[in-house]
Amino acid sequence: MQNLNQLLEVLNLEEMVTFLAVVEAKSFVGAxxxxxxxxxxVSRRISQLEKRMGVSLLTRTTRRVNLTEVGRNYYQRVRTLLDELASAGDEAMDHAASPQGLIRVSLPMAFGHRCIAPLLPDFLQKYxxxxxxAQxxxxxxxxxxxxxxxxxxLGASLADSSLTARKIASYNTGLYASPQYLAQHDAINRPEDLADHNCLGFSSISTWPNxxxxxxxxxxxxRPIGSLVSGSSEALLPAALNGVGIIMVADWLVGAALQEGRLVRVLKGWFGTLDGGVYAVMPPGRLIPVKTRVFVDELALALSGGN
Structure with missing residues (x-):
């Protein structure tokens, strides 16, 4: 890395800012x-900058100022550098600020109610x-x-690459049924055995009707065949709990029922291909407001089982 004194000689911020002002105002008077x-x-600073660099950055006429080829490249690099410096300062001040203000958050219905809503009271007490x-x-x-x-x-991938996204949790999909259903029907030892069972269909998955x-x-x-099909996985849960049939849903939906023994895994080792992630998606931009950052951090910690 260059000696700090050498950097100070090269990075004269007053000259850089003045150069940007001249380029963007297109005149010395405007700058x-x-x-x-x-x-x-202004004119003296530009002259000093060009002399120190040993190149001509601008061509002057009586009416306007134009960039040379070298000047155009230099302008693009300096513009990026100063924007980065400004962002670094803003971020440092943002970190120092107390998290406050309104957070507008969009949540999927079933996952939001079951997994996020219970976390909000503690978060609001902490901040x-x-x-x-919450919508x-x-x-x-x-x-x-x-x-x-x-x-x-929720999903395996995100289509809009312009947004800022952070994966905060993962989930799997599997087959589940109540103990009473399994006790009253033939054993399920392989996927082909599902043809002889009442399979409750979640029609919102991308692979449906398969x-x-x-x-x-x-x-x-x-190809699941059963007495109930719904576009809501949560609507299928009561039927499965009451012994109506088998469901294939995300593990976060059945976590409590599994712990309580009201549902059990069917065909252990077999999973749905719709395994994916839980993503926090935010507007584009490098600087995420501190209120949003702490909210996403707390969700990620809670969903991973941290304290």
């Missing part, structure tokens, strides 16, 4: 208004200056145009 300096001082506007919907929301600070989404199952490198497609 003088932007930096609140006399046009003579009393933060307020939350529960399974409809796709445009984070930017709809004015959300963060949207929680269930695609995997066991290691082995993948198998079955």
């Amino acid at each position: 003088s208004l932007l930096v609140s300096k006399n046009p003579t001082i 009393p200056k933060i307020r939350i506007d 529960y919907t399974d409809q796709y929301v445009d984070v930017v145009s709809d004015g959300f600070d963060v949207a929680i989404r 269930w695609v199952l995997k066991n290691g490198a082995t993948e198998l497609t079955v």
